[in-house]
Amino acid sequence: MDKAALTAADAGQLRINKRELLGGVGAAAALAMLPRISQAASETWDLIVVGGGSAGLPCAIFAAQQGARVLVVDRAHRLGGTLDRSSGQIAAAGTRLQAKLGIKDSPEAHFDDIMRISKGKVDTELVGVFVRKAAATVNWLSDLGFSPLPGHPVVSGGHEPYLTRRYLWAEQNGVAILRALLPPFFEQARKGSIEFLMRTDALELIQDGEGAVQGVMARDAAGRKIDLPGRKVALTTGGCAANPRMFEELHGAPLYAQLAYPFDLGGGLEMGVGAGGVLRGAEHFQTFFGMVLNDFNVPSTPAPVPVNTVPQARMPWEMYVNSAGRRFVREDHPSVDAREHALLAQDHHRYWIIFDQEIMNNAPAMVRGWDRARMDWAFDKYHFFSRGDSLGDLARWAGIDADGLAASAQRYNAAVSSGSDPDFGRKHMPLPIAKPPFYAIRMQGTQLLSFAGLTVNPQLQVLKGNGQAIPNLYAAGEVLGAGATTGFGIVNGMLLTPALVFGRMIGERVFA
Numbered sequence: 346m347d348k349a350a351l352t353a354a355d356a357g358q359l360r361i362n363k364r365e366l367l368g369g370v371g372a373a374a375a376l377a378m379l380p381r382i383s384q385a386a387s388e389t390w391d392l393i394v395v396g397g398g399s400a401g402l403p404c405a406i407f408a409a410q411q412g413a414r415v416l417v418v419d420r421a422h423r424l425g426g427t428l429d430r431s432s433g434q435i436a437a438a439g440t441r442l443q444a445k446l447g448i449k450d451s452p453e454a455h456f457d458d459i460m461r462i463s464k465g466k467v468d469t470e471l472v473g474v475f476v477r478k479a480a481a482t483v484n485w486l487s488d489l490g491f492s493p494l495p496g497h498p499v500v501s502g503g504h505e506p507y508l509t510r511r512y513l514w515a516e517q518n519g520v521a522i523l524r525a526l527l528p529p530f531f532e533q534a535r536k537g538s539i540e541f542l543m544r545t546d547a548l549e550l551i552q553d554g555e556g557a558v559q560g561v562m563a564r565d566a567a568g569r570k571i572d573l574p575g576r577k578v579a580l581t582t583g584g585c586a587a588n589p590r591m592f593e594e595l596h597g598a599p600l601y602a603q604l605a606y607p608f609d610l611g612g613g614l615e616m617g618v619g620a621g622g623v624l625r626g627a628e629h630f631q632t633f634f635g636m637v638l639n640d641f642n643v644p645s646t647p648a649p650v651p652v653n654t655v656p657q658a659r660m661p662w663e664m665y666v667n668s669a670g671r672r673f674v675r676e677d678h679p680s681v682d683a684r685e686h687a688l689l690a691q692d693h694h695r696y697w698i699i700f701d702q703e704i705m706n707n708a709p710a711m712v713r714g715w716d717r718a719r720m721d722w723a724f725d726k727y728h729f730f731s732r733g734d735s736l737g738d739l740a741r742w743a744g745i746d747a748d749g750l751a752a753s754a755q756r757y758n759a760a761v762s763s764g765s766d767p768d769f770g771r772k773h774m775p776l777p778i779a780k781p782p783f784y785a786i787r788m789q790g791t792q793l794l795s796f797a798g799l800t801v802n803p804q805l806q807v808l809k810g811n812g813q814a815i816p817n818l819y820a821a822g823e824v825l826g827a828g829a830t831t832g833f834g835i836v837n838g839m840l841l842t843p844a845l846v847f848g849r850m851i852g853e854r855v856f857a
């Protein structure tokens with residue numbers, strides 16, 4: 346889309362957003378962008394924003410509002426990055442919404458909650474800055490029309506709860522945030538303050554002899570390499586959670602499922618490291634509590650089987666075992682963090698939900714929205730649903746150690762009889778696992794976030810190993826790594842909110 350088209354379409358901006366951006370720019374349009382790329386290369390931009398997603402959009406908007414000339418490059422065919430799939434759950438203390446509802450909160454209380462849930466493993470300086478800035482960004486989103494669900498903010502949405510109601514999201518999840526961000530972005534584009542190039546892959550940072558960043562080398566839609574000069578560069582490329590090789594190399598754990606935005610291939614990490622930056626945070630890798638996958642591929646895709654393992658929503662009637670057939674967790678543990686960390690210690694972050702015919706007949710639906718007939722059908726349909734006439738048979742079909750499973754079932758059944766679980770202290774044990782046929786559902790712990798990311802200082806400048814800032818280079822969003830903002834526990838909203846807040850901060854300080 347060229348500028349003339351943008352201007353001509355001012356009145357019908359929403360139509361353009363939908364058709365050309367959300368719908369994708371076609372090959373002809375990509376070719377039509379070529380002159381724009383040459384033009385972009387002939388100007389020295391105040392700021393080049395690499396990646397037009399959750400962090401990049403506010404970064405570009407705020408920089409443009411300061412009067413900067415901003416170039417946004419994105420390898421995808423559309424703006425918004427992960428906002429197309431993100432749950433859009435954000436958190437801030439001291440928002441107008443909280444005040445309206447009489448909720449007392451403070452950045453200090455938010456900070457303490459983050460420290461508690463992250464086990465103190467976040468970058469405390471960075472998070473200290475974040476908690477003080479977050480409310481202004483959530484208020485700004487409200488001004489832009491972002492409207493959370495009734496009853497929000499809440500304390501939790503599935504991860505470990507906050508102690509105060511500061512967590513909110515909208516019906517359309519991440520898309521609601523994108524819809525708030527696009528109008529001010531296009532307003533600045535119409536004014537000529539923002540130029541944006543889609544299907545443009547940033548490859549390397551251009552540096553002078555002293556290492557100061559002076560622009561970006563990119564590959565355009567036609568495969569041409571081109572130097573884009575810039576006084577400052579913001580890396581807002583997201584992480585590497587769509588790049589199985591890099592993800593495993595950095596985290597030491599396979600990327601079992603493809604859930605992240607497919608364009609987040611780790612380019613920002615490579616560029617930052619190539620310019621002298623250093624990574625951190627991989628050691629805080631964690632896994633979510635598991636989902637059913639479609640097949641043995643790594644990465645695989647999630648099967649459409651929403652198994653409910655949240656005790657607050659459905660108490661477990663089943664027993665969970667690892668590949669050795671051993672129980673490893675109190676299945677009804679109220680803390681999702683405790684369950685996730687127990688899974689993290691298991692081989693391949695994998696477990697099997699084991700039950701028998703009595704449980705099948707009597708327990709409330711384990712898969713949300715499924716009746717008994719659908720559950721029966723699933724055992725002939727899905728790879729990771731197994732059935733056996735004996736526990737030994739089941740173990741063979743499911744790929745679990747048979748002796749371990751037999752021993753665990755025996756011990757679990759004794760706990761059911763006595764009403765006391767000496768191994769894990771489980772409370773809810775309505776039925777033994779005794780009546781054939783027996784059933785197993787294989788659950789895979791998965792991850793959709795990069796924990797490793799670029800080291801930055803509280804001004805979001807990318808740092809070298811010696812702690813010095815790389816001149817003119819900034820970073821925000823998941824390229825900083827989940828480890829920095831969520832530590833060693835999944836803290837509500839502590840990826841998306843910092844992406845928005847830190848992206849904005851870079852934009853606000855473009856002339857600093």
Ligand SMILES: Cc1cc2nc3c(=O)[nH]c(=O)nc-3n(C[C@H](O)[C@H](O)[C@H](O)COP(=O)(O)OP(=O)(O)OC[C@H]3O[C@@H](n4cnc5c(N)ncnc54)[C@H](O)[C@@H]3O)c2cc1C
Nearest residue numbers: 396398399400420426427432434547583612822823840841
């Ligand atoms: C399914 C899902 C649900 C989530 N839910 C939540 C939630 O509820 N709350 C929360 O806090 N977090 C959540 N997250 C995480 C959060 O949404 C992301 O961490 C955050 O949106 C990332 O923002 P970003 O700007 O860093 O990256 P993105 O929004 O992904 O944007 C990065 C952009 O950079 C572009 N890009 C990448 N490499 C290059 C390159 N070399 N050259 C040019 N462009 C490039 C990409 O095309 C993309 O548009 C979720 C993540 C997923 C996958």
